[in-house]
Amino acid sequence: MTTKTSKPEHPLKAVGEFGLISKIQTWFDEPTSDLLGIGDDCTVIPREDDRLDLITTDMLIEETHFLLDKIEPEDLGHKSLAVNLSDIAAMGGTPEYAWLSIGLTEKNDIGWLEQFFSGMKDLAKQHGVRLLGGDTTRSQKHMVINILVSGKTNSPGLKLRSSARVGDIVFVTGMLGDSGAGLQLLLNNQFPGESPAEQKLIKAHNRPDPCVIQGQWLGGQSAVHALIDVSDGIASDAGHIAARSGLGIDLELTKLPVSNELTEISGKYGWSAIDLACSAGEDYVLLGTCSPSEFDGICESYRKAFPDDGPSGGNHPEPDLFPIGYVRKHDEQRPPVRFLQDGSPAPYGSRGFDHFKV
Amino acid sequence: MTTKTSKPEHPLKAVGEFGLISKIQTWFDEPTSDLLGIGDDCTVIPREDDRLDLITTDMLIEETHFLLDKIEPEDLGHKSLAVNLSDIAAMGGTPEYAWLSIGLTEKNDIGWLEQFFSGMKDLAKQHGVRLLGGDTTRSQKHMVINILVSGKTNSPGLKLRSSARVGDIVFVTGMLGDSGAGLQLLLNNQFPGESPAEQKLIKAHNRPDPCVIQGQWLGGQSAVHALIDVSDGIASDAGHIAARSGLGIDLELTKLPVSNELTEISGKYGWSAIDLACSAGEDYVLLGTCSPSEFDGICESYRKAFPDDGPSGGNHPEPDLFPIGYVRKHDEQRPPVRFLQDGSPAPYGSRGFDHFKV
Structure with missing residues (x-):
C-alpha cells in the first residue's frame, strides 16, 4: 500500500489542465455509433424518432472559480446555471x-442560500428549465456547486465542434474580453466597481447571460456548421473547433468585437484589451462557423430575430453576428489557430501578445 | 449589499441537515403530474411508451465523506459510483x-487518479454502465467528486418510498451496521484493519456493493411495494418510507441481521452492535415492504435467483430477504418509526439506545 497523501510522483501541474483532461478522456468509455460521448460541449444520446438528449455538467469550487466576498449570492446562483445553459446553447x-x-460551509447561511436559489431560479424560469433535485451536503472548507443540465435537439439542429468546413466564416455573437476584465477588477479588489464601466465588466464576469435563444436559432440554420461557447477564451475555443474538425483557423485581430467599456477600462489600467479579448475566457458568447455564401443572409435574419437585447441579451446589447476570421486547411507549418493583423501573423504566444500593445 | 462572509445569522446547524434539505426542496420546482420530482431516491421522468428515466446524483467531499489516507483510490472510485447505483437500485x-x-488537489497525482478510475470503471463495467463525461477542475483544499447516474425502469417496475401499505412486512437485503463499524475503525486509526473481521468491516464502509441486480429483481415483483436504500441508517430510512407513505413502521430489534464480524468487533471495543445496525447508515442494502401473504414465496424465489453471493453480493454472502418489522397506520401518539424488543417499545432516542446495551 502506498500513502496517498505523499508528494505526487506525477504532479498534475506537470501535465497541465488540458493534458489532464486528455488523459482522463482515455479512461472514459469510447464514443460509439450510438453515442457521441465526450469531447464536445455536451454528451449526445439519441432517443426515439429524431430526438437527441443533450447532457452537460460543470463544477464550481470556492477559491478556484469564485470568491464569496466578490460575488452576490444571486449572481453566483445565476452564473452556476448559466455556464451549463451555455453548453446546451453551444449544441x-x-x-x-x-x-x-451543493456542498455548504458554515459561511452559507439560510439568507445567503435563499438569494443564491433566487438567482438560479430566475434564470431557470427565463429559459423554461425545471430544477428537479440533487444533493445537499456539508463541506469543511470551500463551497462546491455542481449543476447538470439536460436538454434536447434533433439531428439537423445539432451543432458539433467537428463540423467546420474549409472557407467557413468564423463569427461570435457578442463582445469579447469583458468578463476577463471584470475578473481582473475583482482580483484588484475593485468589487463592486467604482464606475458604471467597471460595474458592467464585473457584471459580465459575475452574471454572464447564456446565449440560449441565440443557440436555438443558430441550431435551426443549416449554413451554420460548427458551434462552441466561449468559456476558455477564443484562442482556446477556436482551437477546439480546429482540432476536432481537423482544420485550421485564422482570426483577424482588428475584427474582434470589443466593448467601449473594455476599451475605457483597459486604457485606465494599462491593460491590453486585445489580449483580454483573445484569451481571457468566460464571455459565454457563441463562436461558430458559417458557409461564406450564406453569411450575409444569416446575419440579416439574425438581426431581425433579435431586434434588441431581448430576454437573454443583457450583456449583448447590440445583437449581431460578428465575423472575426476564416476556417482554412490544417497546415503542419502553422499553428492551428493564428491571429492576423492586416493579413500578417501577429506574435501571439502562450502569454498573449507580449510584444503587441493595442 | 451584505458581506457574505460575515457570521451567519441563521447558521445551517440550527436548521439541521434534514431541515435544510426540506427548506431547499421548497426552492425547487414542484413535482407535477408529468414528473415525480425530488423527495425519492431518484428523479423520475416519463419518456415514450412505458419507459421512465431515473436520475440521481451524489457529491462526496474530502474530510466530510472520506479521508484520503484511509481509503484506497480504487475503493474511492468504486464507492463514488456505488452510492449512485444504489439509488437507481432503490427505484x-x-x-x-x-x-x-471531479475537483482535484495537488495530492491527487496521475497514479492515484488511474487507480481511482480503475475502481470506478470496474464497477461500471460490472453493471453495464457507460461513463460518458463530466468536468475536471482544480480544488484548492479538498478533493470533490460528483457523480450523476441515469437509468431506466417502467411503470410497473417503479418502486417508490410512498407505496408502503398497512400490514406490509418490512425487510432488508443484507447485514446492517457493518459499514458503521468500519467507519468507527477508520476514525480510530485502524486502517486497513488488524484482523480479517476488522478488514471486512472497513471494506463494507470503503467499498460498498450496491444491490443493483437485487433492486431490478425486486422491481419485477408486484408484491414488493416501497423500496429505499439504506444510506442514512434504517431508523432514518424507514422514517422516509413512513413519512412519504403517511404510515408508521415498527421494527423488531432481535430480527435485525447482524454479521458475525460486527458482533465480534463490537465485543472487542465495547460498542453496541444494535446501535450501529439501527442508525449508522451507509450499508447500501435495500429496505423494502412486501405484501405479507406473498412474502414467503418472494423469499423463496429470491434465494433461487441469487444462490450465492453473485456478481454484486460481495458484502452480502447470505443472499436473503430478512424480515425486520411491519408497516402500521400512522398514530400521533407514537413515533413514525418504533423499535420493539419482544413486542415492547425499546428506548431508542436521538443518540441511539443510550440505556440499552446489547
Whole structure:
C-alpha cells in the first residue's frame, strides 16, 4: 500500500489542465455509433424518432472559480446555471431540466442560500428549465456547486465542434474580453466597481447571460456548421473547433468585437484589451462557423430575430453576428489557430501578445 | 449589499441537515403530474411508451465523506459510483450512464487518479454502465467528486418510498451496521484493519456493493411495494418510507441481521452492535415492504435467483430477504418509526439506545 497523501510522483501541474483532461478522456468509455460521448460541449444520446438528449455538467469550487466576498449570492446562483445553459446553447439545443449538488460551509447561511436559489431560479424560469433535485451536503472548507443540465435537439439542429468546413466564416455573437476584465477588477479588489464601466465588466464576469435563444436559432440554420461557447477564451475555443474538425483557423485581430467599456477600462489600467479579448475566457458568447455564401443572409435574419437585447441579451446589447476570421486547411507549418493583423501573423504566444500593445 | 462572509445569522446547524434539505426542496420546482420530482431516491421522468428515466446524483467531499489516507483510490472510485447505483437500485431500476465532475488537489497525482478510475470503471463495467463525461477542475483544499447516474425502469417496475401499505412486512437485503463499524475503525486509526473481521468491516464502509441486480429483481415483483436504500441508517430510512407513505413502521430489534464480524468487533471495543445496525447508515442494502401473504414465496424465489453471493453480493454472502418489522397506520401518539424488543417499545432516542446495551 502506498500513502496517498505523499508528494505526487506525477504532479498534475506537470501535465497541465488540458493534458489532464486528455488523459482522463482515455479512461472514459469510447464514443460509439450510438453515442457521441465526450469531447464536445455536451454528451449526445439519441432517443426515439429524431430526438437527441443533450447532457452537460460543470463544477464550481470556492477559491478556484469564485470568491464569496466578490460575488452576490444571486449572481453566483445565476452564473452556476448559466455556464451549463451555455453548453446546451453551444449544441444548438433547448435546455429542459437541471440537478444541483451543493456542498455548504458554515459561511452559507439560510439568507445567503435563499438569494443564491433566487438567482438560479430566475434564470431557470427565463429559459423554461425545471430544477428537479440533487444533493445537499456539508463541506469543511470551500463551497462546491455542481449543476447538470439536460436538454434536447434533433439531428439537423445539432451543432458539433467537428463540423467546420474549409472557407467557413468564423463569427461570435457578442463582445469579447469583458468578463476577463471584470475578473481582473475583482482580483484588484475593485468589487463592486467604482464606475458604471467597471460595474458592467464585473457584471459580465459575475452574471454572464447564456446565449440560449441565440443557440436555438443558430441550431435551426443549416449554413451554420460548427458551434462552441466561449468559456476558455477564443484562442482556446477556436482551437477546439480546429482540432476536432481537423482544420485550421485564422482570426483577424482588428475584427474582434470589443466593448467601449473594455476599451475605457483597459486604457485606465494599462491593460491590453486585445489580449483580454483573445484569451481571457468566460464571455459565454457563441463562436461558430458559417458557409461564406450564406453569411450575409444569416446575419440579416439574425438581426431581425433579435431586434434588441431581448430576454437573454443583457450583456449583448447590440445583437449581431460578428465575423472575426476564416476556417482554412490544417497546415503542419502553422499553428492551428493564428491571429492576423492586416493579413500578417501577429506574435501571439502562450502569454498573449507580449510584444503587441493595442 | 451584505458581506457574505460575515457570521451567519441563521447558521445551517440550527436548521439541521434534514431541515435544510426540506427548506431547499421548497426552492425547487414542484413535482407535477408529468414528473415525480425530488423527495425519492431518484428523479423520475416519463419518456415514450412505458419507459421512465431515473436520475440521481451524489457529491462526496474530502474530510466530510472520506479521508484520503484511509481509503484506497480504487475503493474511492468504486464507492463514488456505488452510492449512485444504489439509488437507481432503490427505484427498481437499471443504471445506464454516468457523468463525473471531479475537483482535484495537488495530492491527487496521475497514479492515484488511474487507480481511482480503475475502481470506478470496474464497477461500471460490472453493471453495464457507460461513463460518458463530466468536468475536471482544480480544488484548492479538498478533493470533490460528483457523480450523476441515469437509468431506466417502467411503470410497473417503479418502486417508490410512498407505496408502503398497512400490514406490509418490512425487510432488508443484507447485514446492517457493518459499514458503521468500519467507519468507527477508520476514525480510530485502524486502517486497513488488524484482523480479517476488522478488514471486512472497513471494506463494507470503503467499498460498498450496491444491490443493483437485487433492486431490478425486486422491481419485477408486484408484491414488493416501497423500496429505499439504506444510506442514512434504517431508523432514518424507514422514517422516509413512513413519512412519504403517511404510515408508521415498527421494527423488531432481535430480527435485525447482524454479521458475525460486527458482533465480534463490537465485543472487542465495547460498542453496541444494535446501535450501529439501527442508525449508522451507509450499508447500501435495500429496505423494502412486501405484501405479507406473498412474502414467503418472494423469499423463496429470491434465494433461487441469487444462490450465492453473485456478481454484486460481495458484502452480502447470505443472499436473503430478512424480515425486520411491519408497516402500521400512522398514530400521533407514537413515533413514525418504533423499535420493539419482544413486542415492547425499546428506548431508542436521538443518540441511539443510550440505556440499552446489547
